[in-house]
Amino acid sequence: MPIGEDYLELAGQRLAARLLLGSAGYSDLTTLFEAIDASGALIVTASIRRIALPNRTKESLWQQLKSKNLQILPNTAGCYTASEAVLTAKLAREALETNWIKLEVIGEEQALFPDVEELLKAARQLVHEGFVVLAYCNDDPITCRKLADLGCAAVMPLGAPIGSGLGLLNPYNLEFMRQTIAIPLILDAGIGTASDAALAMELGFDAVLVNTAIAQAENPPQMALAMKYAVQAGRLAYLSGRIPKKRYARASSPREGRIGQNDQG
Amino acid sequence: MQVQFNGKLCCLTCAMSVADFMAQMAIEPEGVAIAINSYVIAKAAWPTTVIAAGDQIELVYAVHGG
Numbered sequence: 420m421p422i423g424e425d426y427l428e429l430a431g432q433r434l435a436a437r438l439l440l441g442s443a444g445y446s447d448l449t450t451l452f453e454a455i456d457a458s459g460a461l462i463v464t465a466s467i468r469r470i471a472l473p474n475r476t477k478e479s480l481w482q483q484l485k486s487k488n489l490q491i492l493p494n495t496a497g498c499y500t501a502s503e504a505v506l507t508a509k510l511a512r513e514a515l516e517t518n519w520i521k522l523e524v525i526g527e528e529q530a531l532f533p534d535v536e537e538l539l540k541a542a543r544q545l546v547h548e549g550f551v552v553l554a555y556c557n558d559d560p561i562t563c564r565k566l567a568d569l570g571c572a573a574v575m576p577l578g579a580p581i582g583s584g585l586g587l588l589n590p591y592n593l594e595f596m597r598q599t600i601a602i603p604l605i606l607d608a609g610i611g612t613a614s615d616a617a618l619a620m621e622l623g624f625d626a627v628l629v630n631t632a633i634a635q636a637e638n639p640p641q642m643a644l645a646m647k648y649a650v651q652a653g654r655l656a657y658l659s660g661r662i663p664k665k666r667y668a669r670a671s672s673p674r675e676g677r678i679g680q681n682d683q684g
Numbered sequence: 685m686q687v688q689f690n691g692k693l694c695c696l697t698c699a700m701s702v703a704d705f706m707a708q709m710a711i712e713p714e715g716v717a718i719a720i721n722s723y724v725i726a727k728a729a730w731p732t733t734v735i736a737a738g739d740q741i742e743l744v745y746a747v748h749g750g
Contacts, residue, residue, distance in 0.1 A: 441750030451748075466749025469690040469742065470716065472709060481715040481746045496749050502722075509724045510744050514717035581750065608750075630750035 425654065427626050429603055430519065430551045430572040436461045437620070438650045439492070439605065440643070441630025442480065444582075450639050455489065458643035464492045464521055464628070467511045481515055492553070494521035499534065501541035508545055519551040521575065521607075530580040535562050539569065546570040555607055558592045560599055567602045574600065575628065578619065579609025582631040586615040590622060597623035613642070613649035620653025621661070685737035696735065703730040709743075716745045 426433040440460040445451040455463060463484055484491045493511035498504040501524060508520040524541050526534030533556055545552050546569055553573040554566045563574045576593060579585035586609060587593060596604060606619035607628040616627045629646050636642035687694050696705070702718060702725055718725050719742045725733050735741065 442748040443750045445748070464749055465746040467717075467744050468747045470711070470745050472711075479715045479745060480748060491746065493746060494749055506719060506722055506724070506742075507744075510717040510719055510742065511746075512717075513724050513726060514715055514744060515746055628750075 425658070427603070429626075434461055435459075436647075437626040437654060438616070438647055439464065439626060439628040440633065441628060442484075443630055444634035445639065448483070451634075452483075452487070453640040454633050454643040455487070457640040457647065458629075458633070459647050460489075460643075462490045462492050464494050464630070465515075466496045467493055467507050467514070490519075491515055491517065492519055492521050493517065494555075495523050495541075496525075498524055498541075499526070499537070500524065501537040501544065504537070504541040505544050508541075508550055509548075512550070518549060519553070519572075520545060521553045521555060522571075523555045532557055532577075532580070535559070538562075539565055542566055542569050542571055553605065558589045558596075560592055560596045563596050563604075564600055567600050571602065573603040573605050573625075575605045575607035577608035578606050578615060579611075581608045583609050584611030584632060585609050586611050587618055587622075590618065593619070593624070594622045610646075613645040616646050617649040617653035617656075620650055621656050623657055626650075687735060687738065688740040690741070690743060699734055699736055701731055702733045702735060705735055705741075706730065711743070716743060718743050 427437045436459045438458050438460050439462045440455055440458055441464045442451060465480055481491055493515055495504040495507040498507055504524045511520060512518050522541055524534050524538040525531050542552050542554050552571045553575055554571045555575045556563050558576045563576055566574050578587040603625040605626040605628055606624045610616055610629050610632045619627050627650055633639050633643045685696050687696060713727050720739050
């Protein structure tokens with residue numbers, strides 16, 4: 420399929436961009452929106468938090484994203500139980516007029532790995548209540564398959580801990596997931612630089628979500644552009660069918676006709 | 685009367701509707717959501733939902749996040 424016709428199909432939407440962006444950690448709003456522009460991302464994540472009064476005078480993040488025709492994807496970051504995550508999702512739906520939710524239920528504070536039991540419980544309930552659930556998960560293919568079986572719109576396994584920049588720590592598991600899970604796979608968390616994003620796409624992932632690697636790069640808009648190209652390159656490489664890995668060399672130049680080769684005797 | 689508002693004890697002069705509470709706080713409805721005792725109150729129900737003593741109120745909006 421020509422690259423120009425290769426869309427990301429996600430919950431009934433056809434999206435031209437396979438790079439999603441997180442909105443946290445930018446030095447200022449101008450840099451955030453320059454990065455979004457450079458990345459070509461159409462979906463941007465946001466968190467749900469208590470309003471800090473009386474500071475509510477500026478145009479809200481939601482309004483600013485809406486004004487640029489960007490789709491906001493609220494998350495349940497900071498939730499440690501299914502009930503917290505479900506309530507947060509419902510608040511997000513009411514506030515932002517979307518039933519899409521990036522579901523996160525965290526199990527511990529150092530690596531921010533998900534609590535799988537609570538994650539599955541929350542996913543089940545939210546799918547039942549009509550949410551479009553994109554579930555952040557660890558790199559366990561079984562848990563990811565269970566999330567898919569529950570009716571999630573996408574599974575978002577981590578490459579490495581959130582914000583760590585360690586890249587894809589377990590490419591074997593991620594590749595295995597692609598072989599066993601049919602719904603969209605979005606690599607989320609741990610990406611450090613463009614080659615990490617490219618690798619995720621080469622493994623067959625449908626999209627990548629990047630936040631810290633862009634927001635805290637030395638030049639965020641430039642890194643966002645690099646990520647855009649990396650996602651496109653990785654996707655094109657995946658569709659092109661790479662050569663298998665071999666243990667030993669196989670000469671690419673022909674053996675016949677080499678100089679210095681003479682008959683013996 | 686006392687309520688919990690975003691995790692802090694808060695005194696209201698009397699029981700009031702969510703709509704009146706939001707007006708008192710000078711909060712515009714766009715982009716915000718409110719839950720009372722873990723139930724999300726739809727905007728259409730703000731004028732008719734009354735905040736009572738002891739209620740736990742969460743008032744939220746979208747902020748930067750990953």
